[in-house]
Amino acid sequence: MSRLALGRYSRYLSRLKPLPHLNHPLPFSSSAASSQDGAACHTGPPPIRVGLTESAGRAVFATRRIGSGDLIHTAKPVLTCPSLLSLDSVCYLCLKKLMGSAKFRDRGVFYCSQECQDNAKGFYDVETRGDWSSFVDYCSTHNFKYPLMVKRLSCMVILGALSADCLDILQPATLSSAMISKIEDGYGLLWNAFRKANFTEDDVAFLTKQWYTGILARIRINAFRIDLVGGSCGEDLLSLAAASVEGEGAVGHAVYMLPSFYNHDCDPNAHIFWLQNADARLMTLRDVEEGEELRICYIDASMGYEARQTLLSQGFGFCCNCLRCQSRD
Ligand SMILES: C[S@@+](CC[C@H](N)C(=O)[O-])C[C@H]1O[C@@H](n2cnc3c(N)ncnc32)[C@H](O)[C@@H]1O
Structure with a gap:
């Protein structure tokens, strides 16, 4: 698998098998969830804060107790991009599947x-x-x-829809020299395409090699691969999350702000998933106490210890020291 193609999501979580007593309707939805979700809406901010950890940089912490299976918050993407194979079958912006729904062609x-x-x-x-x-x-x-995402972001910057530094807050990956050289090939092609399209030097002044590489380094660690579950938020969230484990395949990728601050755990207490489009939903997988860190799983949690460590180290640049890894499970 290409290192740039590493997905950042959990495709399998044994903990997602809903326990009978957890099969209750959605009891809570943060203010970030819309009332269209069919969920009871709390007013006020989501019950989380971003803080610093001792060894894993910034992280998301619960600001109160959150029950198992609760929706923590929803998140709109900053940037989306359909996969090349999905171009005819999903919305070019929100990645919703178009089967059976209206299609607006432009x-x-x-x-x-x-x-x-x-x-x-x-x-x-x-x-x-x-x-x-x-x-x-x-x-x-x-x-x-990921370079296709940078192309879309570049177009947004030129039109003033996003600023060139909009992803600076996200943690960048450390890129090897071999990767940087491949990235630079793509940079040259993108730059040429803009110049041939008669964009002025001023228009593309932000598009330096350094900017392009920095954006890719951030996207690499922070982009989510979008697998749609379908269904609606009125359904039991634990069942929907379990369904996301068996998704049909990615419709594209997207970058978010808040979800990017969730750290990884091979036995996570939170999960990110998508229903109809690239709007993300974060939910708890078990009861979480006030002050506890909320963590999601970046990879296929069904893999063995060695495989998980290799993937996390090569794809995300860290050695996982979660309780599951400490027990070599
Ligand atoms: C998507 S970011 C998560 C937020 C990040 N901590 C920050 O400060 O922006 C992923 C990066 O966080 C760090 N990280 C995430 N989970 C970790 C863990 N379990 N142990 C150590 N570092 C972790 C790694 O540096 C990883 O590349």
């Missing part, structure tokens, strides 16, 4: 709604001015997904 791509089509103007009016074939070929040949 200059060769599809949206699930007029709203998504309008919101995508924040990058698509720039994107349609360029010829991206060499850049897309490079991504397809190497099976790289």
